[in-house]
Amino acid sequence: DHQILAAEVEEMGDGALIVAVAIKGNNSKTKGVVRWALQQFASQEHVVFKLLHVQPRDSISVSTARKDSTTTVYKKDVDRKTREMLLPSRDMFAHREVQMDIMVLESDDVADAISKAVQDHGISELVIGASSSIIFSWKLKRSNLSSKISDVTPRFCTVHVISKGKLLNVRKSDIDIETSITDDRSENQFTSSSHSGSVSSTSSHQxxxxxxxxxxxxxxxxxxxxxxxxxxxxxxxxxxxxxxxxxxxxxxxxxxxxxxxxxxxxxxxxxxxxxxxxxxxxxxxxxxxxxxxxxxxxxxxxxxxxxxxxxxxxxxxxxxxxxxxxxxxxxxxxxxxxxxxxxxxxxxxxxxxxxxxxxxxxxxxxxxxxxxKLPQQEQAENEAELVRRCVERETEDKLEAQARAEEVRREKQRLEDALEGGPLQRQQYMKFEWDEIVQATSSFSDELKIGMGGYGSVYRCNLHHTTVAVKVLHSDKSNLTKQFHQELEILSKIRHPHLLLLLGACPDHGSLVYEYMHNGSLEERLMTRRPNSDAPQPPLRWFERFRIAWEIASALYFLHTNEPRPIVHRDLKPANILLDRNNVSKIGDVGLSKMVNLDPSHASTVFNQTGPVGTFFYIDPEYQRTGVVTPESDIYAFGIILLQLATARSAMGLAHSLEKALRDQTGKFSEILDKTAGDWPVKEAKEMVMIGLRCAEMRKRDRPDLGKEILPVLERLKDVACNARNMFAETLMDHNHHAPGHFYCPITKDVMDNPCVASDGYTYEKKAITEWLEKNHKSPMTDAPFPNQTLLPNQSLLSAIKEWRSHLIK
Structure with missing residues (x-):
């Protein structure tokens, strides 16, 4: 930079204006001096700036100082501090895009050093700070440093004294003074001659x-x-x-x-x-x-x-x-x-x-x-190093354990939030990219297709290491309206144990990602055959059908009592009721009929695009006649499903056949029940059929209330089914079907139905441990007092017990 600036000065020739700014460092007063100089001279042409800084001579004598690193380190430290001190002033020149040259002078006399620099470099303008600013870091014996600089500076240079960013005083150069004298000479001569004449006349007279x-x-x-x-x-x-x-x-x-x-x-x-x-x-x-x-x-x-x-x-x-x-x-x-x-x-x-x-x-x-160093000291240091490494390893293990605990806590919180269900507070589904859905389904291969209906085709695939069911809707992008996105937002936040869980979606292409149900639909199990397969499925036993009826009713009650508005399914049928590994039922396609404008070419089970939505044999007659949908429309479809659970027959004319069998006293009712379900309890079977017939009444005002009449009856039938299931399981266990040891309760010695973990770390049947805690305060396993009486559900063990019983019954 110094060579470039010198070349520029040489090109400018004698017409270059050289401005020197004497500063101390980076305080506010020094910045005011630099700022004034830039404002005054930066806009002029052919101007060259020089930044002057005077520092005391090095106090370490070369002859006396040792020729080692001490002197070098000291000088490097002084140079580094000087560069840091001048950095803000350099930034001010760089900000104005003005080039300048830094001159660091070493002298014990500030005024003489500046005067010599002005003489050597032909500086025509010198800008200094007032002495009260204490610009330089050491004090001279003379109190007014700026005055001394003005006195000793060569007369061809103009000296500007700055205080608080403003011009305080100017000592003009001889060139300026001579110009001023020349301009005023005529007037002075006139005044002098007049005065002399007056004096002469007065003198001659007096x-x-x-x-x-x-x-x-x-x-x-x-x-x-x-x-x-x-x-x-x-x-x-x-x-x-x-x-x-x-x-x-x-x-x-x-x-x-x-x-x-x-x-x-x-x-x-x-x-x-x-x-x-x-x-x-x-x-x-x-x-x-x-x-x-x-x-x-x-x-x-x-x-x-x-x-x-x-x-x-x-x-x-x-x-x-x-x-x-x-x-x-x-x-x-x-x-x-x-x-x-x-x-x-x-x-x-x-x-x-x-x-x-x-x-x-x-x-x-x-x-x-x-x-x-002694060998003992080396040994001690080695031992200390070993201890340090052990401490570091323990610290790392502790951090890893804390991270794992935090991950477990987050997973537990996520599962608890998912199990709570109901609150429409935040988005609970993941948005998938269309490319990954296409890749997971092998471009929607027919080999992965597991179902097809009026709303779309369903494919089984793996997304993010999870087996899922992807439903691709039969609708163009132009038909994906704002209503679709609003209803999708609602569906993603509805949580109920017997509603199919929506895992994610691709809204831009009308694709929904659900949890995969391994045992297919209720329709497939009632007909004992899976699509694209000749292998018959094991039939559902009567006590499982009672339980499924209660599960469907509880899910419908949850939808119908939703706030602020009830949710009506409008397409409830056995094909939309899916079963997991343990034959637990879940309702699918909730609300889809309201969100999608169906393509008539794919809606074979629907009357027409402007007519009622649903499957013919499950559509409410009043809804079909008036077009007004109400929660009672789902009650009608639920009644038909109850009749199919009892008979495993087609819905066409089923209500009429069962009414006729109930009126007949010759035992035709027992004959119409599904024989593959086992020995039906006739009384309970009649109750379920009568509830189904009442739900299938032509007028909705004749249908029973879901919460007050239907659920209490099905709740009682579920208890009967639970007892029958346990007896059936015990009978199977008596025939060398023993359960794993950790399935048994330590108190009752029976397989647990509701396992809970107590504060002693052992798992018990909830009812048994609750009764034990009412009478005892010590653990039945360790005979030590319980730290507290908190009971936590053991969901993993409960799932294992249910799966074991399901396989046992099959």
Missing amino acids: FSSTPLLFQRMQALSTVNQKVGTKIGTNSNIDTHHNRTASLDVDTKMLNQKGFYRTSSSGIGYGGSDIQGRRRSYTDEGSSSSCSSDPTSSSSQVNKDFELEKLKIELRHIKGMYAVAQGEVMDASKKVQDLNQRRSEEASRLKNLTIREEDADEVVEMERERQNH
């Missing part, structure tokens, strides 16, 4: 009688002026004293001679204003004396004139002596200051030398100690 005295006084004044000018040339001190002395002498002499009377005007001799009292020749005695003896009077005047002349010269000599004496005192004081500074630097160097020697001794002792 001193006409004493021409000799007047001429000698004028000559005396001229001598006074020349001597004073000589003294002023030698020193700038006592100028005012010289002028005052000459005035006093001339006035005194005139007063002693008694030549003038009092007057209000003054006469100037040779540039000196003599303020005195003019006297006229009113003293007649003096006048006559002068007239009577002119020779003696003239001789006396000559003597007085010579005497006064000698007095003036003597006084000027004394003034010159005083000036010389003052200069000697100043020089002596400077010598004393330099001696004191030299002593301080010598003392500082001595201290540094002592500290360096001490440091060398410490290093040498440490080196010897390291070389002669």
Whole structure:
């Protein structure tokens, strides 16, 4: 940068304006000086900036300092601090896109260093801070540093003194002063000539009688002026004293001679204003004396004139002596200051030398100690290192355990949120990309298709290491309306154990991702055959059908009581009721009929696009007639499903056949029940069929209330089914079908139906451990007091027990 800037200056030639800015560092006052210089000169053409910084000379002498790293480190540290100190000022120039050159000067005299830099580099404009700002980091004996800089700076340079970002004073260069004098010369000459004429006329009028005295006084004044000018040339001190002395002498002499009377005007001799009292020749005695003896009077005047002349010269000599004496005192004081500074630097160097020697001794002792370390110390250090590693390993293990615990807590919280269900608070589904759905389904291969209906095709695939069912809706992108996205948002936040869980979606392509149900639909199980498979499915036993009826009713009740508006399925049928591994039922396709504008070419089970939505045999007659959908429409479809659970027959004409069988007293009702379900309890089977017939009434006002009439009956039938299932399982266990040992309750010694973990760490049947805690406060396994009476459901064990029983029954 320095070479580039020098080349630019050389190209500019003599017309370049070189501006130097003297700064200390990065305080606010220094920034004000730089900011003023940029504002004043940066906009001008052919301007070159130089940044001046003066720092004290290095106190470490080269001859005395040791030739090791101490001096080098010290100098590098000083250079680094200087660069950091000047960095803000450099940034200010860079921000204005102005190039500048940094000059770091080493000197103990700030003013002389700056003056020499101005002389060497031809600097025409110098910008400094006021002395009150304390721009430089060390103090000189002279209190006003900016004044001294102005005095010693070459006269061809203009000095600008800045205080608080504003111009405080300017010392113009000789070029500016000469220009000013030339401009004002004509006016001054006119004034001087007028004044001289006035003085001459006045003098000739008033001193006409004493021409000799007047001429000698004028000559005396001229001598006074020349001597004073000589003294002023030698020193700038006592100028005012010289002028005052000459005035006093001339006035005194005139007063002693008694030549003038009092007057209000003054006469100037040779540039000196003599303020005195003019006297006229009113003293007649003096006048006559002068007239009577002119020779003696003239001789006396000559003597007085010579005497006064000698007095003036003597006084000027004394003034010159005083000036010389003052200069000697100043020089002596400077010598004393330099001696004191030299002593301080010598003392500082001595201290540094002592500290360096001490440091060398410490290093040498440490080196010897390291070389002669005892074996016991090495062993201790090895043991300490081993302990440190063990601590680090334990810390890492602790952090990993905490991370795993946090992950388990988050997973538990996620599962609890999923099991709570119901609240429409936040989005609970994942948005899948269309490309990953296409890749997972092998471009919607027919081999992965597991179902097809009026709303779309269903494919089984793996997404994110999870087996899922993807339903691709039969609808163009243009038909995916705002209603679809609103209902999708609602479905993603509905949670119920017997509603099919929506895992995610691809809204842009009308694709829904559900949890996969391994045992297919209820329709497939009732017909004992899976699609695309000739292998028959094991039939559902009657107690499982009672339980499924209750599960469907509880899910419908949840939908119908949703706030703020009930949710109506409108397409409830056995094909939309899915079964998991344990034959637990879940309702699917909730709300889809309201969200999608169906394509008539794919809606074979629907009347038409503008007519009622649903499958023919499950559509409410009133809804079919009026087009108004109500929760009772789902009640009608649920009644038909109850009749199919009992008979495993088609829905067409099923209600009429069962009504006829109930009226017949010859036992035809038992014959119409599904024989593959086992030995039906006739009484309970009739109750379920009668509930189904009431739900399938033609008018909705004749249908029973779901919460008050249907659910209580099905709840009782579910309890009967649960007892029958347990008895059936025990019967199978008696035939060498033993359960794993951890399935048994330690208290009842039976397979648990509702396992819970107590505070002692063991799992018990909830009912048994609750009764135990009411009477005892000690663990039945450890005989130690329970820390607390908290019971946590063991969901993983319950799932394993259910799966074991399902396989056992199959």
